[in-house]
Structures are given as C-alpha cells and as structure tokens.
Amino acid sequence: MRTPGFVVIFWRDMLRFVRFRTLLLSSLVQPALWMAFFGIAMSANFNLLTAEIPVPSGLNEVNYLTFMSAGVIAMTTLFTSLYGGITLLFDKNWGLLREVFASPLRRTDIIIGIGLSVVVKSVLQALIILGFGILLGVQYFPGYSPSEVAVAVAGIILFVTVFALGFVFLSSAISITMESPEGLQGVITLLTMPIFFASNALYPIEAFPDVLMVISAYNPLTFLVNGLRYFAIGDSFFALGKMYSYGAVEVVTSLTGLVVFTVLMFSIALWRFRRAVVT
C-alpha cells in the first residue's frame, strides 16, 4: 500500500492539529463563543427593532440568531482557511519545507494536502456551529424531513469545502511568497476586513451604497452565505424585516462563483509554488 502525495502533507498537518491541544480546543470553541455572545446580544436588539414589522402571510419568519448563524459559519470558515496556509510560512522559515521540496513529492500535493486539512477543520467547525446553534434555539431546517436534513447538511458541507479550498489556496500562495509572519498577519487582516464586512454575513446588503453592493455581490463570502442560508433555513424566509428567497438559480450561481474563485486561487498558488525557492 502506497500513500498518495497529498495525503502525506494532510496527515502531518492533522497530526499537528490534534497534537496542539490548545489550538484544537480554541478553534472549536471560538465559533461557539461568537454565537453565544455576539449572536445573542445582536439578536436581542434586532428582534426588538423588527418586532413591529408585519410578516407576510405564508412566510417563515426567522429570528436574527438564525439569520446570522450562517454568517458565523461563513466567518469561521473564512478565518480558518485564510490562516490555514500560515503553517507553510513557518515550515519555510524553520527549514522544514526543505525536506519536502527536496523530495520527489509534487508541489501540487503540498497545496492540496494543506487544502484538505483546512477543509476538515472548517467542516468540523461548521458542524459544531450547527449543533451549538440548535442548542441555542436556532431554527435550522424548518419542517425538513430527515432525508431533507441530510441533503441540507451535505449542501452546507459542499459550500464550506469549496469556499475553504479557495481561501486556503490564496493563503498558501501568500505564505509561500512572503518572508515574515508579521507581514503575513498584516496582509491577512487587511483581506479579512472587506471580505467579511462587505458581505451579507451579518446583515442584508440591499441597503449598501452602490459600490459596496457590487463588491459584496461578487464577494465569495456572499456566495457562501447564500448557499448556507438556502440549505440551513430554506429557499424563502423573512428576516430583519425583509423577504429572502433563494431559487435554484441563485444557489447554482453562488456555487459556480465559488468554484471559479477556487480554481483561480489554485492556479495562483501553483504559480507561486512552482517559483518558490526554499533554502
């Protein structure tokens, strides 16, 4: 039995993930804390503000916690995947990557291996948020049959996977190119701000100024949130005084957008890795 190249990289990254108990624990608890504190606090306010708005008949009204929980999954996935490549910068600076670069392993295997590891972490976090959300009273999967729930969970995992791959590829490309961890930290922080806030993760984007609206419409995070809401809450619901409806077209468009983004990021990562010299 031989091991495919990317599995080797994946195995080591998972080994470290499990071994660093604090990293493991914090990455699993952190998203739950977002739900517990930010979610409940904001929820209380928004529910108060929107209490007077009449709900059109036949529409499923969801509370703010339900609305934003998709955003929390999206945000967690964004952070995990954007920071996922950092390990490569440390491996490079500590000399560990030299062993890998001097071996017959293909560079694509490194990119895919790290990607896979981040996907596992992200999916795990997403499932924890879903579980924790249900404990907090989030109204997921309204009126779904068990098989519909299974499909919905699969859909959520699919969206999280494609999105996480896109951003970990980006993160890997940046990490293999940069020299200092501090610089990398700066770049990633700079990226997360607009991606996170110019999206529909925490609030509707319809009230945005035009420029911001365009940005958020093409924001991969918006694509992810669309998919998550469609699968977790349903194709039409009423939240924050607004009606939401996601048809098959929106969902497919969002997924296509994510796939295009991910393929693009993979090409960039591959280009950076092929040029990378590690000594």
Add this chain to the structure above:
Amino acid sequence: MPDTIISVNGLIHRYGDTEAVRNISFEIADGEIFSFLGPNGAGKSTVINVLTTLLPVQQGHASIAGFDVMVDPGEVRRRIGIVFQEVTLDRDMTVSETLAFHGMLYDMPRDLMKSRIQELIGIVELSGKRDTLTKHLSGGMKRRLEIARGLMTRPRVLFLDEPTIGLDPQTRMRIWDYIHQINREGTTIFLTTHYMDEADQLSDRIGIIDHGQIVTSGKPIDLKNALGQDLIYLETTDNSSAIRIASTQEAIISGEQKKNGVVFIVSEDGTRILPRIIDLLRENGIGVLTINMKKPSMDDVFVHHTGREIRDAGPEKGFSPKSRPGRR
C-alpha cells in the same frame, strides 16, 4: 576505476550581484567520501543546494548518478539523501513519525518503511526514543535522527551539510563512526565542513573551497605531503632577513613571514635541518627567540592555499603561531 556518481562542470551561482560560486568543477567517484572544506560563506551550502535541486542551476552543469539536476530533478531527488546544516525536524512529531513522514514523501512501500524505521532507529541508537517528540531530544540525538532520516530511502548519495556543527567532541566521534559505517555499506558521502579535523579524518578526498572556488583538492595525506616534511616556526630578531638567509638552504621549500615570526616549509627531516638553520642565522647576527616544529596539518594546508585560517575551527585544532597571538 569506480564510476563517477557526481559530476559538476563550470558551476556558477549568483545572489544578486554577489558571485557565491565561481566556476566550480569536480567529480566524485561512487563510494567515495568527499568533503568540501572551507570557511562559512565560501559557497559550500550553495553547491549542496544546487546539487540537491533546491536551487536552480544558473550556469554550468551538474549531474548525479547520470541524471542532470536541471533536466531530471525528480530522478536526482529519488537517489539522494540530505542532512541539512540547521536542524530541520518538526518539534511536535515523534522520532518514528519523523522517519515515516520522510518515507511517505518518497512513496516508500509501507512494509519496507516499517522495517527500515526499525533498522535505522537501531543503527543511530534511538531505540528507546521511538515515540519521543523531537523537541525532547538532545542536540546529538537530533543530528542522529536527521542522519537516519537521510538514510531512509537508501540513497546512492548522502549529502551532509556541516554534520557535526555545534556538537560536543564525543558526539562528533560517534557521528563520524556512523558516516564511516554508512559509507562502508556503499553510500557515497558528500559532506561540507569548516572543521579541519573532520575533513581530515573522514574524507577520501577533500576539496578546499574559498571565495566560491576550489583552490585545491586531493587526498588528505597528499595535500599535507605536498606541503613538505615539516613546518618550522621561528621568531627571530630580524624576520625578513631570516627568510632571505635561510632560503639559500636547499631543503627549504618556502619561507613566509607571519605576524609573530616566520614559517619555513622543509623537504627533509626538520629535526636535522633546524640546528643548521639556527647556526646559519646566528652567523649572520640574527637571534632566534622561539622555535616550534610540526608535521603539516590540514590547517596548514588550508592556510597555505587560502592565505588565512578558518575562524572557529574544531575542538582539536592544530597549533600554529597565528592562532596564539599572545605567545611570547
């Protein structure tokens, strides 16, 4: 005549405007232990990085086991093992995980990998440390693990970049033993070092490298013999005259002024020549203040060819007047 396993021709490597490797050519025979001896910054690691495909060939040619490192880097990688200069172990992996990871990188079959790990851990005497995280190993153990890692795939050539840097004398000796043992089993060894004794004791052949060029190469014994029978160090009342006067003697190959005196390389037994020289100098009114005589060491070979010494040499550093400036 054994086959050539490493062949380097006209290798040049630049970092920006600095030429780190300037037109280096050499060959290493299959089964040899070959050393690059030179100070830090001489270009040793750059050559290793090029040969191990970590750096591209900018100019010139290099091939290992018949494969060009630029054309077939994959084939080259499958045939080499590397022990890097700095420790490159994952602190949070165990000894056996470290070796398994390496084996998997080279796509080793599982069963072979397991038996090889078992065998190598025994050879480098880490049997009790199988499941110890590498961060809990001592410096010498880390080095031994890295050597074991370099041997996981039974490479044709093992590159060792400064294998005993920063290790205590006892550990160095053990590492040397391993290197000899590995070599006896057929692995060609290419090592770089700035320790004279290491190059001297380990190598079949040495290439002295300085400022990116090989200044001389050969068997350690030949390199030393080329310097003559003995080296005589004198401190006199008039050093420059002493060189002029003594150089008339046939047995004296060369005389050179140093900071604290003169050094003569002689082609005959120094114990016989020395009294004659002292008499000769005294007849010419030159007083001899201190005398020292020894067989040429690798240090002397190095100094002779590069005009300077390697700072921070090994623990068993040979004597030479320049290294003891306070002596009187």
